[in-house]
Amino acid sequence: MSRLIYIVIIAAIGAGAYFFLAKPEQTPVEQLQSAAEEAGEAASEAASAAQDAASDALTDATEQAGQAASDLADQATETAQQAGEAASDLADQAGEQVAALAGQGQELFNSWVQDGMLSAEQFDFDKMVASVQDSDLAQGLKDQALAILEEIKASPETIAEKLQELQALLTQQ
Numbered sequence: 001m002s003r004l005i006y007i008v009i010i011a012a013i014g015a016g017a018y019f020f021l022a023k024p025e026q027t028p029v030e031q032l033q034s035a036a037e038e039a040g041e042a043a044s045e046a047a048s049a050a051q052d053a054a055s056d057a058l059t060d061a062t063e064q065a066g067q068a069a070s071d072l073a074d075q076a077t078e079t080a081q082q083a084g085e086a087a088s089d090l091a092d093q094a095g096e097q098v099a100a101l102a103g104q105g106q107e108l109f110n111s112w113v114q115d116g117m118l119s120a121e122q123f124d125f126d127k128m129v130a131s132v133q134d135s136d137l138a139q140g141l142k143d144q145a146l147a148i149l150e151e152i153k154a155s156p157e158t159i160a161e162k163l164q165e166l167q168a169l170l171t172q173q
Contacts, residue, residue: 105170125153
């Protein structure tokens with residue numbers, strides 16, 4: 001029986017060798033087809049890898065752009081808040097300055113009345129002009145007050161009307 005096993009093994013080896021050696025070699029066309037199939041598979045894999053890489057790069061770029069936009073919005077908001085605070089501070093200061101100027105105009109007018117320079121009976125043009133010119137009032141306000149004083153000097157009969165105009169000018173600013 002051991003001879004029979006040896007014969008079967010040798011026959012199997014012989015048959016395998018025959019089929020392996022008897023297999024015809026690929027023709028050049030078959031070799032090209034095989035190479036083309038392998039190249040196609042490689043190109044497909046490369047395209048898939050490139051698509052994955054592009055998708056990853058796009059995702060990263062989108063995230064970075066979103067972060068940059070968020071940072072810009074935060075900076076713009078902060079800058080706007082600072083500008084608003086600065087404008088509010090300037091408005092407060094301007095209001096205080098206007099109030100101080102109004103106080104100065106009122107003080108000047110009151111001093112004229114108390115010193116007797118300005119009344120329906122008494123009008124001391126020279127002293128009043130000098131006090132306006134020496135005051136800390138804004139130049140535009142000084143010019144308007146001096147113009148009203150000139151009108152009173154030119155037309156003394158309008159003193160009551162012009163005094164009201166002068167008082168309104170000096171106390172509203």
